[in-house]
Amino acid sequence: MFIGFALAMIVSLRRLTKLTVVTEERAGRVHVTVHGSLTFLGVPRLAHVLRTIPAGSSVDLDLHVDFMDHAAFEAIHAWRVDHERTGGSVDIDEVHENWYARSSARSAPAAKTIPKGRWWAPWDMRRESGAVPAVNPLGLLTAGAREYHASTADRMRSVMSRLSHRHNPTALFVTCADSRVVPNLITASGPGDLFTLRNVGNLVPPHGSSDGSAGAAVEYAVNVLRVPSIVVCGHSHCGAMRALAEGAHQGPVEEESTHIRRWLANGEGSLRRAGADHGELAGLPASEALRRLAQANVVEQLGNLMGYPVVRERVESGSSRCPGCTTTWRPPRCTCWTPRPGSSPRSGRPGRARARAAPSPGGGSAVGRVIVGRVVPSVLLNT
Numbered sequence: 290m291f292i293g294f295a296l297a298m299i300v301s302l303r304r305l306t307k308l309t310v311v312t313e314e315r316a317g318r319v320h321v322t323v324h325g326s327l328t329f330l331g332v333p334r335l336a337h338v339l340r341t342i343p344a345g346s347s348v349d350l351d352l353h354v355d356f357m358d359h360a361a362f363e364a365i366h367a368w369r370v371d372h373e374r375t376g377g378s379v380d381i382d383e384v385h386e387n388w389y390a391r392s393s394a395r396s397a398p399a400a401k402t403i404p405k406g407r408w409w410a411p412w413d414m415r416r417e418s419g420a421v422p423a424v425n426p427l428g429l430l431t432a433g434a435r436e437y438h439a440s441t442a443d444r445m446r447s448v449m450s451r452l453s454h455r456h457n458p459t460a461l462f463v464t465c466a467d468s469r470v471v472p473n474l475i476t477a478s479g480p481g482d483l484f485t486l487r488n489v490g491n492l493v494p495p496h497g498s499s500d501g502s503a504g505a506a507v508e509y510a511v512n513v514l515r516v517p518s519i520v521v522c523g524h525s526h527c528g529a530m531r532a533l534a535e536g537a538h539q540g541p542v543e544e545e546s547t548h549i550r551r552w553l554a555n556g557e558g559s560l561r562r563a564g565a566d567h568g569e570l571a572g573l574p575a576s577e578a579l580r581r582l583a584q585a586n587v588v589e590q591l592g593n594l595m596g597y598p599v600v601r602e603r604v605e606s607g608s609s610r611c612p613g614c615t616t617t618w619r620p621p622r623c624t625c626w627t628p629r630p631g632s633s634p635r636s637g638r639p640g641r642a643r644a645r646a647a648p649s650p651g652g653g654s655a656v657g658r659v660i661v662g663r664v665v666p667s668v669l670l671n672t
């Protein structure tokens with residue numbers, strides 16, 4: 290019994306002392322990233338790092354912590370107030386829970402820069418942090434528009450004024466309608482950068498299809514906007530891919546699912562490419578089957594794009610490129626890659642910058658050059 294108690298104490302102590310603090314300087318700002326549990330045991334280490342930050346500097350403090358006790362909060366808050374008093378700025382981003390924000394709300398006086406929900410966070414998380422007022426869900430759009438006018442619209446005045454005359458996007462970005470896919474967020478782009486086509490499953494019906502929506506976007510992007518890149522971006526946990534894998538497009542005709550059924554039939558080629566016809570998805574764990582199908586789907590849709598004469602001509606002349614892209618939630622990643630012509634996705638596994646797909650049974654490989662991280666327009670243009 291004593292041994293069990295001692296082991297429990299050791300495990301608890303290990304957990305409470307697990308803390309990493311990393312600092313780096315990027316673009317003139319000091320970035321401090323803290324991982325682990327912030328308790329009084331870690332305060333000396335954290336305080337030591339914070340003391341090395343030059344006075345007057347702009348600091349981003351990212352807290353990836355599962356716990357923060359009062360001593361740790363006091364240490365951060367005191368440093369913050371002092372740093373801001375000497376002309377510096379501190380932007381605290383709590384990735385998991387708002388430990389600092391909650392303690393800060395109870396503590397007075399507050400720091401000069403009031404912690405608030407990040408601009409990219411979903412509405413409900415930002416309301417919890419007090420960054421936006423609590424409103425009825427039906428009023429969220431209106432409240433969001435008010436916040437946009439109050440905090441962002443004026444700052445965008447010159448950019449939007451310039452863009453009002455014309456836009457010159459770098460890419461046609463084809464992606465899923467899934468609300469978790471935020472093209473401008475995962476590509477660190479802004480207004481005017483991406484001409485975006487969204488639909489269920491990021492599908493591009495073949496040239497000549499009766500559905501003209503995708504074709505119209507492709508033709509406009511290529512012929513009028515002259516985009517140098519055409520990107521198809523798939524994503525993890527895609528409901529459309531799951532429905533496709535489950536054969537929803539072949540299910541019984543029901544009034545309420547007529548359109549989704551018909552639309553998903555555009556993904557049959559992706560199923561074949563993933564090897565579903567030969568049972569290659571059947572024996573896999575569901576998550577792996579879904580990952581393979583999502584990747585096969587991107588490759589398939591890129592192939593469909595090449596069936597559009599305007600795209601093929603631009604690609605063959607070297608004026609446009611067609612990379613694939615995959616975004617995942619756990620961990621949050623955006624990976625861009627160039628499929629090899631005639632490739633099978635079965636061997637491709639984007640995820641590492643040096644990834645080189647092994648030859649597939651079909652003699653090809655899905656992934657050519659892989660670029661991990663955000664989509665950088667110049668990279669898409671020049672690689």
Ligand SMILES: [Zn+2]
Nearest residue numbers: 465467527528
């Ligand atoms: Zn999706």
